[in-house]
Amino acid sequence: MTESADDPFADVRWTTCSLDDFRDLYWEIVAPRLRAEGRDPETDRPTHRWFREEGLRAFLAALRRHHGRSFGDFWREDLGLGGDEGYDWATDHDETRDALETFLDRRRRRHSLRESTIEAKRRRLNAYVLAYREANDTGDLLSPVARDSETPTHEAVHACYAAFDWINAREYSARTKARVRSVVDGWYQHLVGRRLAAVNPATGLYDEFKWQVESSDPSPLSHSHVRALVRAADSPRERLLVVALAAWGLRANEVASLHVSQFVRDVGEDEAPYVTFAERKNGPGEVNLVYGLDALDARLDELAAREEWSGYLFPSSRGADPHATRETVWSWFRELAERADLPERIDGERPSPQLCRRYWYDTYTSVLEAVLEGLEDIAAEQGSDDPRVVLSNYLSEERSRKVRREFMRSELAEAFEGSV
Incomplete structure (x- = not known):
């Protein structure tokens, strides 16, 4: 289907749309079109190409612009749906996406890398893909470097440098920029080695960009690490996650099952609010909340706006459990730590909820x-x-x-x- 002249979002004011509004738009406009094609809007995730062909790209653009959400994140976290068809790359160019995934798959199989390491490389590659698209107005990263390309080598190199100029102008840490440069260089080397590219335009980046990365980080989780986590938290849920782990010292399973009924705030003038636990590792207990009530209130306001809410601060989006699991809390924290650019090892181990405790x-x-x-x-x-x-x-x-x-x-x- 070609793009229709009738804009289904003509009356939508994107700047005033909350994530709840985006959810409504998905079910009111996107889902019916999927059903018309015999597809299940709860499990069959539409691709970027599908949005483009249906004339619905404004939805994706506004979602990213006003909420910093990729459709993949929106699909998983806000719609709470399954059936994910793959990573949400910042390009609609199928050949580029295939080349990126092939590179990662070979790294996984031949270098015996952990899946968490592959995911980190995928995110860094995608940061470059986004920068390349923004700097060069195209998501086709292959054609300029292809063996039969008509693009002069110097122009292919210039396009790569333009992407890193775009990255350099953003608030990425020096460590993140260096890591993006490293994986991009590896990807282009892979393309050259597989005879899919004639040139690696990233070879000169090491001399061109001199990012100063600190040689070491404090061994334990430090105040600066916590500040980085708070900066990276882009929702009330994520901010409360950091507060519950680092400011309250709760275990991951305790965070996952937090319920509004556990909080006691009606206390004496010289007392602190607290959260109660009927069962803890050492029996029943209470934890004083000397800091972080603002994060708790923000999360409660967000949840109270839902039509149905069971009272859990981290409700489950699927399955029989009413609240998130310990493993989900670990996954959320690992993703946040990656986005916060925490060191890969702190005190000899990967950043985790345990380090927060x-x-x-x-x-x-x-x-x-x-x-x-x-x-x-x-x-x-x-x-x-x-x-x-x-x-x-x-x-x-x-x-x-x-x-x-x-x-x-x-x-x-x-x-x-x-x-x-």
């Missing part, structure tokens, strides 16, 4: 040390060289808790709010 304990330990340092003078006046004596014997339990909470709130605010 360890960060919480490390922060609390440093807070306790800071509190004790502040009591040293008082301890000396009492004839003791151990400030713990003052903490346990001269401060009421209530006052001691309040002091610790104030120090902890200050530490977490430095980590989270230093990013905005």
